[in-house]
Amino acid sequence: MTIKSMRDALNEALHHEFERDPRVFLIGEDVGGFEKDGQPVEIGGVFGVSKGLYRKYGRKRVIDTPISEAAIIGAASGAALCGMRPIAEIMFADLTAVCFDQIVNQIAKFRYMFGGQCACPVVIRMTTGGGRNAGAQHSQTFYPIFTSFPGLKIAVPSNAYDAKGLLISAIRDEDPVLFFEPKVLYTEKCEVPDEAYAIPFGEAAMPREGEDVTLVAFGQSVNWAVQAADELRKTRGIRCDVIDPRTPSPLDEETILESVAATGRLVVIDESPPRCGLTADIAALVADKGFRDLKAPIKTVTAPHTPVPQARELERAYLPNPRRIIAAVEEVLA
Template identity: 45%
Template sequence: MREISFSEAICEAIKEEMEKDPTIFTYGEDLSKQGGIFGTYKCLLDKYADRIIDTPISEEVIYGSAVGAALAGMHPIVEFHFADFLFTGMDAVVNQIMKIRYMSGGQGSLPIILRGPDGIAKAAAAQHSQSIETIFMHIPGIKVVIPSTPYDAKGLMKEALKSRDPVIYFEHKRLYSMKGPVPYEEYSIPFGEADIKREGKDLTIVATSRMVHEALAIAEELSKSDGIEIEVIDLRTLVPWDKDRVIESVKKTNRLIIAHETWRRAGWGAEIAATIQEEAFDYLDAPIGRVGAKNVPDPFSPVLEEFVIPDKNDIREEIHKILR
């Protein structure tokens, strides 16, 4: 076991699979010189530079060409510069990539991975900071992956590269440099298997990505200060999501908070809450709590940005509401 960064873990997974599969290649904007805007592909530049393609600044062309490549037998990994830019190529993503298997009666297989940075960054403002995973959870036809640790990032990318169907893989900007243990041995993480990052008995927090770390931080603080033991579940994937593990936890703790960085209004936490209300209502001793960003675009001002985005203090407030 060694420690590597979140970014290095993603690159390592892709490099190992490129060694086995000559059909895997990657393309997007500004990749060949520094390995992408956040350097995620640095480990590929020496050995697999011929499988890294720079594209024009045209998301519709980038995503649309992935359809042709996949139908021709290739396995494209497409980097979106920022998740915000997915909107400029949504016809190719939503009406082609996410629908061809259904429209072809299962004859068309599209092993496409769309991957890249999402989430709040320091003073990146409204057009480079959005967490838009809820949109892709809502529309059928794609698997949604959103890791929080280097271990999960590598294992989930390995699983994504096994998929014969489209995968969208969100990487939070603030996690790229975070280091954590990753084994040398081969492994992958099946989609739809949540991970209990911390066990507890008093309340369950379900989170993804950066908010997993915010949840763990407040859980440790409240354990020391108040003796409250909080269970933290990292979903790791939103499509599919691990309903059974969440219900098992709620049966034990009888209380639930869902925390995500995307906007609270109509965020994916509402889907989780509705499901638990439908299938585990009798085990709840309090209303389900939800934590998310305030319903405004992300401000450029660092002071306003910190006010808008959720953190451990927002989770703390929700915990006190539920446990009072």
């Protein structure tokens, strides 16, 4: 057990699975490297997540592609239909818009529309979310929209430990998984075992426990929720359950409903815009199945209904933060 960044934890997961299963390969832009004057030049991914793979496994299993997202996803899914275990990398979740058909009409549907005669065990890794001042087209989350599609599984880790275990599960899964890596968390560190381990999908984590208010958060919002919960506990003696579903699909409904049954108060936090998103989804779930447990109206903390702005001041204003979460908790306790 050592302290590792999310980048290194993800990298370890890739190395474990490449070693374990020769059918696993990685395909995407700048994921591998090339030969120059007979010497390997490694790229290892724009964010360094795939470092070392090209040197160890070569171009046969670490395939750099043209900037052609539809071809990347098609190549991965076609190989998966023929028995391989591809991991496709899309550099930014925003760019799935370029290959949306290949994901939602193709990969998500194969098993169903072909009557169960095939599997498409593909993992699509991508960076997600704001916080790097990357502007409107490189900062969106996109995991809410994909969560709405049956046939896909969605994972959004909030820390290095979960990232490694969830990615290993994703690669071993028989179903297609969209794996969202919050780009601001690549350098965030926590204790991560050296060996391979799998975290099952559909099981929420609860980084904080408390009986007063339930906080449900996704991705990097989990960290803000934890900071808010710690602050509330320290300064006000308010105790919060902080629930990180980890996989929006499949969703661990039980953990959320059980927590709300105990606390009677719910705040849902996500950095995506408010409409048709995970915050509205969780609020609707609790309104539908846990309404009688509620002692106060549900509050959500989200980004506004605007594109992600670039300037530091504006992005700071756009993203949720612990202060806004604390204010929401105060409202549901009022």
